[in-house]
Amino acid sequence: MNNQSAVEVIDLTHYWQVIRRQLTKIILFSAVVTMIAVLVALAMTPVYRATATILIEAQEAKVLSIEEVYGLGSASDEYYQTQFEILKSRELAKRTVLELNLVENPEFNPYHPANKKSFSIKAMIMGEGEPPTDAEILAKTVDTFWSAVSISPVRKTQLVKVSVDSESPEMAMTAANTMAQQFIESQLDAKIEVTQQAAGWLSDRLGGLKAKLEESERQLQAYREANDLVDVEGVDTLVAKEIDQITEKLVEARSRRLELQGTYEQLQSLGELTYENLSSLPSIISSPVVVNLREAETEAELKVSELKKRYGPLHPKMIAAESDLEAVRDSVLTQMRRIATSIENNYLVAKSKERSLEQALTNSKSDVRNLNRTEFTLGEYQREVQTNRKLYEAFFNRVSETSATGDLQTANARVVDPAIKPVIPAKPNKKLIVLLALVVSGMFGVALAFLLDILDATIKNLDDVERKLDVPMLGLLPLVGKKQDAGDAEQMVRAFVGEGMDGFRESVRTLRTGLTLASMEQPASVILVTSSVPSEGKTTSSTNIAEAFGQMEKTLLIDCDMRRPSVAKKLGLAPNVPGLSNAVAYPDMLDECIQSRPELGIDVISAGPIPPNPLELLGSKNFREILETLRGRYQRIIIDSAPMQAVSDALYLSTLVDGVVYIVKADATKDKLVQDGLAKLDNNNARVLGVVLNQVNVEREAKYTDSYSGYYDVYGYSSKSSQG
Numbered sequence: 001m002n003n004q005s006a007v008e009v010i011d012l013t014h015y016w017q018v019i020r021r022q023l024t025k026i027i028l029f030s031a032v033v034t035m036i037a038v039l040v041a042l043a044m045t046p047v048y049r050a051t052a053t054i055l056i057e058a059q060e061a062k063v064l065s066i067e068e069v070y071g072l073g074s075a076s077d078e079y080y081q082t083q084f085e086i087l088k089s090r091e092l093a094k095r096t097v098l099e100l101n102l103v104e105n106p107e108f109n110p111y112h113p114a115n116k117k118s119f120s121i122k123a124m125i126m127g128e129g130e131p132p133t134d135a136e137i138l139a140k141t142v143d144t145f146w147s148a149v150s151i152s153p154v155r156k157t158q159l160v161k162v163s164v165d166s167e168s169p170e171m172a173m174t175a176a177n178t179m180a181q182q183f184i185e186s187q188l189d190a191k192i193e194v195t196q197q198a199a200g201w202l203s204d205r206l207g208g209l210k211a212k213l214e215e216s217e218r219q220l221q222a223y224r225e226a227n228d229l230v231d232v233e234g235v236d237t238l239v240a241k242e243i244d245q246i247t248e249k250l251v252e253a254r255s256r257r258l259e260l261q262g263t264y265e266q267l268q269s270l271g272e273l274t275y276e277n278l279s280s281l282p283s284i285i286s287s288p289v290v291v292n293l294r295e296a297e298t299e300a301e302l303k304v305s306e307l308k309k310r311y312g313p314l315h316p317k318m319i320a321a322e323s324d325l326e327a328v329r330d331s332v333l334t335q336m337r338r339i340a341t342s343i344e345n346n347y348l349v350a351k352s353k354e355r356s357l358e359q360a361l362t363n364s365k366s367d368v369r370n371l372n373r374t375e376f377t378l379g380e381y382q383r384e385v386q387t388n389r390k391l392y393e394a395f396f397n398r399v400s401e402t403s404a405t406g407d408l409q410t411a412n413a414r415v416v417d418p419a420i421k422p423v424i425p426a427k428p429n430k431k432l433i434v435l436l437a438l439v440v441s442g443m444f445g446v447a448l449a450f451l452l453d454i455l456d457a458t459i460k461n462l463d464d465v466e467r468k469l470d471v472p473m474l475g476l477l478p479l480v481g482k483k484q485d486a487g488d489a490e491q492m493v494r495a496f497v498g499e500g501m502d503g504f505r506e507s508v509r510t511l512r513t514g515l516t517l518a519s520m521e522q523p524a525s526v527i528l529v530t531s532s533v534p535s536e537g538k539t540t541s542s543t544n545i546a547e548a549f550g551q552m553e554k555t556l557l558i559d560c561d562m563r564r565p566s567v568a569k570k571l572g573l574a575p576n577v578p579g580l581s582n583a584v585a586y587p588d589m590l591d592e593c594i595q596s597r598p599e600l601g602i603d604v605i606s607a608g609p610i611p612p613n614p615l616e617l618l619g620s621k622n623f624r625e626i627l628e629t630l631r632g633r634y635q636r637i638i639i640d641s642a643p644m645q646a647v648s649d650a651l652y653l654s655t656l657v658d659g660v661v662y663i664v665k666a667d668a669t670k671d672k673l674v675q676d677g678l679a680k681l682d683n684n685n686a687r688v689l690g691v692v693l694n695q696v697n698v699e700r701e702a703k704y705t706d707s708y709s710g711y712y713d714v715y716g717y718s719s720k721s722s723q724g
Contacts, residue, residue: 037437049426475511550601562614565607579608
């Protein structure tokens with residue numbers, strides 16, 4: 001069994017069957033509710049609705065606002081939403097009530113004398129004995145009228161529809177138009193009040209603004225005089241040019257210093273200024289003076305070399321030539337040292353000039369920063385003066401406009417479509433009420449049908465077996481009548497071999513075929529028949545199953561229900577005939593306990609005398625040996641056992657047999673009982689061949705499901721006898 005692991009799938013067919021099963025009740029319930037809705041709709045008082053359309057224009061108020069000072073004033077969604085909320089306000093409804101004197105209208109005043117009877121009853125219920133005050137009457141009237149008003153803005157337009165519901169079409173029209181007019185008048189009243197407040201406030205504010213402007217101008221002039229400011233822009237330009245010039249010279253000086261720095265560093269690294277060391281510096285060797293002296297030195301060396309070939313070292317010409325060579329070399333060294341000294345001096349001068357220019361640039365930048373601070377402070381004073389002047393001029397102009405013009409007396413709204421007298425009531429929508437009652441009652445009836453199906457915990461048909469039990473269904477036995485007496489019970493156990501119940505016989509053949517197919521791979525020669533509780537037709541089913549197999553093979557029926565045996569009585573055996581209890585107690589009597597019934601085609605072993613300890617008897621070694629002996633004699637053995645929920649006899653017997661057939665009484669046995677019994681068998685490793693659904697009302701199920709439609713009647717079978 002895999003009930004826990006089975007994947008749940010929405011079975012629409014099952015839901016449709018549930019609706020078909022309860023369809024008559026659903027229709028009856030829906031019809032009753034719909035008739036009640038018709039009566040209620042006919043009794044309801046018609047209510048008329050009149051609608052006036054107002055255009056709200058996006059005009060700005062002339063009163064000074066901070067948005068106008070900074071140029072931000074514009075119509076927006078917030079403006080229209082505000083107007084819509086004003087239309088919905090209770091204050092506007094109160095103005096309309098007072099204008100139309102609706103306190104005298106019994107429709108809106110629940111305390112009106114015309115409503116005295118209903119008011120008295122309500123006062124008795126609420127425990128209110130004192131009459132209401134005028135303020136309470138007005139407040140209640142306003143609330144009633146307010147609830148009858150609806151405001152609907154027309155999307156993406158400046159139009160608003162004002163609707164009023166009333167039992168009187170004339171009152172609906174008058175109230176809608178009055179509501180629109182009161183909205184316009186409320187705008188005018190608000191503007192007049194705002195104008196009066198603004199005029200006084202502007203006058204008071206103007207004097208303070210003028211004094212503030214004059215003070216800011218005095219501060220600006222004082223700052224200019226304190227800092228000797230004539231033309232800040234000119235000074236700023238002069239300083240900027242000076243910085244540019246210094247920067248340009250600094251770049252040149254830095255380039256000159258970097259140019260000399262390399263030669264200077266090489267000169268410093270030589271140490272002593274000898275002829276050989278100075279000759280290694282390209283900047284000295286490349287000097288034109290040094291080049292000329294080097295050429296003279298070369299000529300002197302050549303002359304000495306030629307004289308050496310002719311004269312000795314003490315010859316006067318030789319001495320004079322060597323003296324000339326030494327003089328030239330001294331001149332070259334002297335000139336090299338002068339050039340080296342010149343290089344050092346030039347580098348130090350370039351470095352000093354660079355430092356001077358850097359200091360001058362730093363001083364100029366400091367002057368610029370001081371100038372910027374002065375200019376920034378000056379700008380603050382100038383901006384303050386400009387702001388105060390603009391604010392003063394704006395207030396001065398607005399005071400002049402407020403005093404000279406009267407355009408605040410015009411409203412920003414007007415009625416573009418006055419309300420007309422309605423002809424057709426707006427509500428109740430009787431057709432809609434009846435239709436909704438029909439639909440809702442139908443849906444509620446369907447919901448009740450599903451609820452009843454959920455609460456119905458019985459097994460009724462094949463779908464319930466597959467959905468709730470998740471075990472194979474071997475077959476079903478139809479309900480052919482109601483049990484009335486013992487004769488009917490005896491007739492049912494002989495139904496398969498009897499006359500007049502062809503439909504029932506065919507169902508038993510189908511069950512036999514199911515058992516045969518279920519035991520093809522693993523033969524089941526010994527079959528145990530059990531159920532959850534008594535009175536599920538277990539004995540009748542096991543007897544007819546045995547009779548069905550008796551037509552094909554040698555079959556034995558054993559009554560192992562040692563507590564409430566019924567096989568002997570239903571088959572008409574003698575009261576004192578020996579049975580299973582005798583055979584277990586005295587194995588030698590086995591043959592005497594087997595009763596042959598040729599008319600049924602089977603042999604029968606009844607329960608025999610009821611023992612005090614049936615389970616110990618069935619669990620004895622003698623019973624197991626007897627069962628093995630009978631296996632050798634019969635091809636098929638059918639065992640009728642006690643119910644699963646009553647005792648544990650069937651649970652023990654399931655370990656001795658080849659398969660178990662579980663009988664379930666249709667539309668009676670709770671699914672929890674069946675599931676519990678099957679679970680016990682599964683935990684006991686019993687082989688459950690399948691479930692037999694007994695006493696199925698085929699004719700009724702055929703109306704609600706397609707599974708049984710034409711199941712037997714297509715063959716012309718009919719059964720009138722009772723089933724036990």
